[in-house]
Amino acid sequence: xxxxxxESELIINSDxxxxxxxxxxxxxxxxxxxxxxxxxxxxxxxxFQNIENEVQSREFHSATGRYKGKRITVQSTGIGCDNIDxxxxxLDALANIDFNTRTEKPEHRTLTLVRIGTCGGLQLNxxxxxxxx
Numbered sequence: 001x002x003x004x005x006x007e008s009e010l011i012i013n014s015d016x017x018x019x020x021x022x023x024x025x026x027x028x029x030x031x032x033x034x035x036x037x038x039x040x041x042x043x044x045x046x047x048f049q050n051i052e053n054e055v056q057s058r059e060f061h062s063a064t065g066r067y068k069g070k071r072i073t074v075q076s077t078g079i080g081c082d083n084i085d086x087x088x089x090x091l092d093a094l095a096n097i098d099f100n101t102r103t104e105k106p107e108h109r110t111l112t113l114v115r116i117g118t119c120g121g122l123q124l125n126x127x128x129x130x131x132x133x
Contacts, residue, residue, distance in 0.1 A: 002104040005097060012099050018090040021075070022057040028094045029064050029073040034087070034115045038076040044116070045074055059083065 011019035018024075033044055038061035045051055048065030055062050059078030064071065077087045095109040119132065126132070 002106070005093075005102045007102075010093060010097065010102060012102075016099055017055075018094055018099075020057065020086050021060050021062060021090045021094075022055045023053075023062050023073075023075075023090070023094060025094045025099055027053040027055075027062075027064050027073075028091065028111075029071040030109070031070060031072045031112045032091060032114070033072060033074040034113055034117075035074060035076050036079060036117045038078070040117070041074050041076050048072070060087070 013019060013022065015022075016024050035041060035044060038056065038059055041054075041056075041061040041063050045054070045063040045065060048063070048067050049069075051063050051065040053062075053064045059076060061076040062073060064073040066072070075087060075091070077084045091111060091113075095111055096105055097103070098105050121132075
């Protein structure tokens with residue numbers, strides 16, 4: 001039996017999108033690029049062949065399109081671990097909860113998440129502009 005998510009556990013907007021991100025389940029690609037700054041969404045999405053959906057709500061900016069034929073979503077997280085927690089939980093809900101029945105989907109959907117952004121560093125042997133994995 002799949003778990004039921006009450007309205008207090010999962011807030012769904014009247015348009016069928018998740019509460020904070022304002023993204024609908026069908027608008028989320030399996031491959032997601034995460035950026036902190038909402039302005040970086042447009043920078044990443046400028047490399048897409050097309051943009052099929054774009055939405056912004058406060059610090060949460062999302063665009064889904066195609067890059068080299070692959071469907072990709074780029075999503076901003078804003079600043080801080082609390083915002084990242086919101087984004088991760090809502091991405092998982094979009095992928096794995098049926099918003100019509102408020103129950104877990106029978107098949108688990110795995111998302112591939114890649115974070116692109118800046119970071120500070122204290123290692124003198126790491127030159128500015130280095131890619132860190």
